Amino acid sequence: MNRALHVRKIHEYLFEIPPHGKMRVPARLYLDERSLRELMENQSSEEWNALKQLENVACLPGIVKAAMAMADVHPGYGFPIGGVAAFDPKDGGVISVAGVGFDINCGVRCLRTHLTRRDLTGKEEKLADTMFEVIPAGLGSTGELKLSTKEIDRVLREGARYAVRLGYGREDDLEYIEEHGCLSDADPSVVSHTAKQRQMAQVGTLGSGNHYVEVQVVDQIYNARAAEAFGLELGQIVIMLHTGSRALGHQIGTDYLPFLEKATRKYGIEVPDRELVCAPIESPEGQQYFRAVMAGANCAFANRQVLAHLVRQAFWKALRVPDTAIETLYEVAHNTVKWEMHEVDGERRRLLVHRKGSTRAFGPGRPELPERYRAVGQPVLVGGTMGTASYILVGTEQGMRETFGTALHGAGRAKSRRQAKRQYPAERIIEELRKQGIIVRAHGKASISEEAPGAYKDVEHVVEVMCNAGIVARVARLRPIVCLKG
Amino acid sequence: MPYEYLDHEADIGLEATGARLEEALRDGVRGLLALLVDPETVEPRQAVPVQATASDPGSLFVALLNAVLAAVDLHGMFFRDFELTHLEQVDDHWVVEGTLWGEPIDLNRHAVEIEVKAATYGGLLAEENEAGWRLRCVLDL
Numbered sequence: 001m002n003r004a005l006h007v008r009k010i011h012e013y014l015f016e017i018p019p020h021g022k023m024r025v026p027a028r029l030y031l032d033e034r035s036l037r038e039l040m041e042n043q044s045s046e047e048w049n050a051l052k053q054l055e056n057v058a059c060l061p062g063i064v065k066a067a068m069a070m071a072d073v074h075p076g077y078g079f080p081i082g083g084v085a086a087f088d089p090k091d092g093g094v095i096s097v098a099g100v101g102f103d104i105n106c107g108v109r110c111l112r113t114h115l116t117r118r119d120l121t122g123k124e125e126k127l128a129d130t131m132f133e134v135i136p137a138g139l140g141s142t143g144e145l146k147l148s149t150k151e152i153d154r155v156l157r158e159g160a161r162y163a164v165r166l167g168y169g170r171e172d173d174l175e176y177i178e179e180h181g182c183l184s185d186a187d188p189s190v191v192s193h194t195a196k197q198r199q200m201a202q203v204g205t206l207g208s209g210n211h212y213v214e215v216q217v218v219d220q221i222y223n224a225r226a227a228e229a230f231g232l233e234l235g236q237i238v239i240m241l242h243t244g245s246r247a248l249g250h251q252i253g254t255d256y257l258p259f260l261e262k263a264t265r266k267y268g269i270e271v272p273d274r275e276l277v278c279a280p281i282e283s284p285e286g287q288q289y290f291r292a293v294m295a296g297a298n299c300a301f302a303n304r305q306v307l308a309h310l311v312r313q314a315f316w317k318a319l320r321v322p323d324t325a326i327e328t329l330y331e332v333a334h335n336t337v338k339w340e341m342h343e344v345d346g347e348r349r350r351l352l353v354h355r356k357g358s359t360r361a362f363g364p365g366r367p368e369l370p371e372r373y374r375a376v377g378q379p380v381l382v383g384g385t386m387g388t389a390s391y392i393l394v395g396t397e398q399g400m401r402e403t404f405g406t407a408l409h410g411a412g413r414a415k416s417r418r419q420a421k422r423q424y425p426a427e428r429i430i431e432e433l434r435k436q437g438i439i440v441r442a443h444g445k446a447s448i449s450e451e452a453p454g455a456y457k458d459v460e461h462v463v464e465v466m467c468n469a470g471i472v473a474r475v476a477r478l479r480p481i482v483c484l485k486g
Numbered sequence: 487m488p489y490e491y492l493d494h495e496a497d498i499g500l501e502a503t504g505a506r507l508e509e510a511l512r513d514g515v516r517g518l519l520a521l522l523v524d525p526e527t528v529e530p531r532q533a534v535p536v537q538a539t540a541s542d543p544g545s546l547f548v549a550l551l552n553a554v555l556a557a558v559d560l561h562g563m564f565f566r567d568f569e570l571t572h573l574e575q576v577d578d579h580w581v582v583e584g585t586l587w588g589e590p591i592d593l594n595r596h597a598v599e600i601e602v603k604a605a606t607y608g609g610l611l612a613e614e615n616e617a618g619w620r621l622r623c624v625l626d627l
Binding site for chain 1: 493495498523544545548549555558562591593596599600601606607609626627
């Protein structure tokens with residue numbers, strides 16, 4: 001089909017595909033003309049085409065307002081990555097595996113330090129080597145924490161709190177984690193034994209693919225008031241870590257895919273793509289999957305808490321930096337499903353918001369935010385690539401009105417992993433980055449080639465689109481110094 | 487080609503073909519194993535059984551691939567090869583059984599490539615034509 005004929009321009013940075021076929025609501029994309037054109041041209045297959053996937057999401061029962069995609073949109077499975085969709089249980093709204101993904105509650109923790117760029121000069125290699133040694137990463141790595149099934153249940157119930165209780169990190173970290181690092185609806189009894197067993201040796205591991213730990217320097221401040229609230233200054237060293245719920249989350253997705261497929265049939269829900277299997281939120285099946293996802297989310301919170309502790313250990317070991325000099329700025333996830341209150345057409349509604357590869361980006365005043373940030377809005381963490389900038393943005397009122405308080409989560413892939421592998425030999429990328437003053441360590445060769453900066457969209461451009469659209473505002477830009485990959 | 491990787495912006499497509507469904511399933515698993523770690527660096531010293539059940543050949547393919555991914559974590563092993571030993575359609579579901587050959591993970595020796603999070607129903611295809619079977623799905627990386 002010629003999708004270009006359907007696309008309508010709302011303004012410079014927002015396009016809409018009005019409902020057609022079985023779509024219940026429009027599909028909306030935060031893009032400019034250039035990126036829309038690129039998205040339409042750069043589609044490797046109709047079956048995994050991001051626009052088609054967004055239209056499919058718009059067909060799901062109970063979807064509210066629109067299926068939306070952020071500027072970093074690219075094809076996923078079922079949902080596009082960079083997508084957000086909210087469902088109302090009163091209108092038969094559903095919960096979907098593809099709307100969360102297999103890496104449940106995958107997200108980013110940002111740590112700010114008391115160090116400046118000068119404190120690291122000449123010590124970058126040592127820090128990189130120590131991080132490589134201290135932080136388990138890559139396929140087949142195991143964490144130092146070996147847990148029993150009973151202890152895994154506590155991880156699933158208590159999230160980051162349990163990690164703190166075990167001595168990983170500090171109580172004050174919890175204040176700055178989305179949901180304080182613990183979702184109370186979690187129920188370990190609906191998570192399979194296989195899922196728990198797979199996780200026993202994986203708590204506190206980074207994984208591979210696009211997961212990373214990166215040491216960065218603040219090289220630009222755009223909003224002095226928000227930067228002050230977030231504790232950011234020019235030249236300051238910050239650390240970003242990106243990972244999720246590891247094998248436990250993957251297994252929950254695996255277990256619930258056929259489970260929800262049965263429910264889809266049972267409730268007579270028509271889905272345009274098999275990966276979009278779902279269940280009514282209020283059905284026993286929907287409720288059970290929700291409780292399992294919450295358990296998976298807690299596992300991701302605990303995992304990032306342990307990793308934050310390991311980052312502090314690496315800084316102590318390499319540079320004798322005490323752990324009190326490394327504080328949690330914020331942690332927010334981008335593969336989630338959550339209950340949230342939103343105003344739609346003047347009415348306050350309780351909606352189940354799915355964010356697949358998009359970040360919660362709440363504006364000022366929301367009670368969910370830590371007191372310190374409430375007046376300015378939520379820090380939005382946008383991971384770039386190992387060769388380009390990352391950003392700390394802030395949520396806006398307009399974002400609350402338009403996107404259920406949601407923004408982009410990264411640069412967004414532009415090239416397939418296979419293309420990237422052919423085009424960017426690992427050795428060449430490492431050398432090129434070294435010349436730019438960026439030290440990279442990786443466990444798997446594929447992690448370097450497939451994650452090469454050229455495989456991604458231009459982060460400056462996607463951030464610009466979202467900021468110009470008014471959904472988020474820039475606070476600080478961060479440049480990479482040391483990057484650890486899986 | 488018994489198996490082939492397909493371009494996908496974020497993840498990767500895996501397609502396996504075979505004269506019989508058994509062969510397509512087997513080669514799909516081999517394709518998955520080769521994504522994780524260079525099979526040449528893994529010795530086939532121990533056998534691990536895997537089993538999967540599903541309602542149709544497509545979801546059986548996905549369930550089998552996911553059972554293999556689980557086996558890596560559950561046994562702490564990498565695998566070089568897979569043999570399919572049994573495939574059966576019983577009433578309204580399909581059962582597949584097979585054996586993975588490999589050894590305990592040794593990161594000094596095994597050339598690790600990338601972690602696959604899961605096989606998904608994305609782009610799922612299971613079709614029988616004159617040439618045999620064609621199976622395909624998107625793997626979440």
